[in-house]
Amino acid sequence: MVKYYQLRNQFLNRVSLPRKYRHLLSKESVWGWLFLVPTLVSLGLVSVYPVIRAAYLSMNEYNGITPPTWVGPAHYVKILSGWPEFWQVLLNTVSWAFGSIIIMLIVGMGFAVLLNREFRGRNVVQGLLLLPWAMPYIAVALNFQWMYNYNLGVFNGLLRLVGLGAIPWIGSSKFALFSAMLGWVWRNFPFFMISFLAAMKAIPDSLYEAALVDGSSRWELFRHITLPYLQPVIIVTTLLMSLWTFNNFTMIFVLTSGGPGMSSMVLPVYVYNNAFLSNSVGLASAIGMVMMVIMLGYGLVYLQLYRQDIGQV
CATH class of the missing domain: 1.10.3720.10 (MetI-like)
Known part of the structure; x- marks a missing residue:
């Protein structure tokens, strides 16, 4: 925990930021969310994006080779x-x-x-x-x-x-x-x-x-x-x-x-x-x-x- 506070303070001292952003980054909850960002991005790429892509393709006639052709809700x-x-x-x-x-x-x-x-x-x-x-x-x-x-x-x-x-x-x-x-x-x-x-x-x-x-x-x-x-x-x-x-x-x-x-x-x-x-x-x-x-x-x-x-x- 001491190591964490040392690294955070070193980062804030080395980076020139406006006062409001510096105050925001001094909060532990903000750092918690920042550490979660890589995980959330990875989760979005492997879970959310495929669902969005599937929803889009479901509205198209697509054979995996030629460009998709919009057909609307015809498949449904x-x-x-x-x-x-x-x-x-x-x-x-x-x-x-x-x-x-x-x-x-x-x-x-x-x-x-x-x-x-x-x-x-x-x-x-x-x-x-x-x-x-x-x-x-x-x-x-x-x-x-x-x-x-x-x-x-x-x-x-x-x-x-x-x-x-x-x-x-x-x-x-x-x-x-x-x-x-x-x-x-x-x-x-x-x-x-x-x-x-x-x-x-x-x-x-x-x-x-x-x-x-x-x-x-x-x-x-x-x-x-x-x-x-x-x-x-x-x-x-x-x-x-x-x-x-x-x-x-x-x-x-x-x-x-x-x-x-x-x-x-x-x-x-x-x-x-x-x-x-x-x-x-x-x-x-x-x-x-x-x-x-x-x-x-x-x-x-x-x-x-x-x-x-x-x-x-």
């Missing part, structure tokens, strides 16, 4: 006026996100309840269950792609072992989206598990002891004590994971590329296909802007629910 009219392909992809995306979140909530909660009890080897089990969270998305996707292989995959090998027929996990429109969902759930359920476990550790033991004295069952303990205490954590973790899932590109792209047909196509992959395979950068930008509005709306609703929940505690 196409998207929102009942374009069947877009609405099918949106339905797939919502199904993918909603289904994944529900499964991860249940699995994460189950393992959190298990790990909240004392038993031999608990730390080892917890460490093993956290391993998926440490793996890169691309590695998880490639591993599941191998396990889903029709002829050599682990899953079909187990099915054949018990006398059942093989399943085209990622080669059938019936199973492709669900198969990708399983890989995503396996990779991310530890996020829910460790968040719930940390919240459970903060619940006073006296509440459980008093309820047990009153004759409450384990289900009643979970329903009337554990769940109410976990509500804020459930809301925040669900919000974060919903946004990550809705915006995820890697798992679907590596496993199915949106196929067969459009059966597992989700919005991030759809944006990629339009921009880089169909060279419709303007349309892809418009779809991306619609995605952003959907996620912002969803986030605002969830934050409002979170505030209401906190206000009731």
